Amino acid sequence: MTRVTSQQSQYQPVYNRVSAGGASDAKAFATAVLLTFTSGMLALIGYVMVGVFGVILAIMGIAFGLMWWKEQHKSMLPRDVPGKSLAGLAVAGAVLFGLAALMA
Numbered sequence: 076m077t078r079v080t081s082q083q084s085q086y087q088p089v090y091n092r093v094s095a096g097g098a099s100d101a102k103a104f105a106t107a108v109l110l111t112f113t114s115g116m117l118a119l120i121g122y123v124m125v126g127v128f129g130v131i132l133a134i135m136g137i138a139f140g141l142m143w144w145k146e147q148h149k150s151m152l153p154r155d156v157p158g159k160s161l162a163g164l165a166v167a168g169a170v171l172f173g174l175a176a177l178m179a
Contacts, residue, residue: 095154102156109164110144110151116171123178 114137121133145151148160 099155102158102161103152103154106156106161106164107152109161109168110141113164113168113171114141116168116175119175120171120178123175 117137117140118130118133121129121131121136123129125132141151148156
């Protein structure tokens with residue numbers, strides 16, 4: 076006859092090894108939002124200035140800009156985004172938004 080025993084399992088919490096902390100996650104989220112917003116503003120300005128051809132040119136510029144960003148930071152959304160890069164992205168987004176508002 077086989078005796079069945081239960082082993083007490085020791086619960087070990089699973090930690091997120093990707094995250095470097097809450098502040099890092101917030102900066103990565105802000106970076107994703109600002110990259111998307113700035114790319115959209117660039118496409119909008121291209122459309123307002125030249126029409127469909129402007130959007131095509133803007134999409135090419137967005138692609139090259141995103142490649143440059145990835146080359147500078149070794150990843151599209153790095154774990155620790157430098158504050159200087161995030162601030163520069165926010166300023167660029169604000170300038171493009173202001174330019175789009177002036178053109179409307």
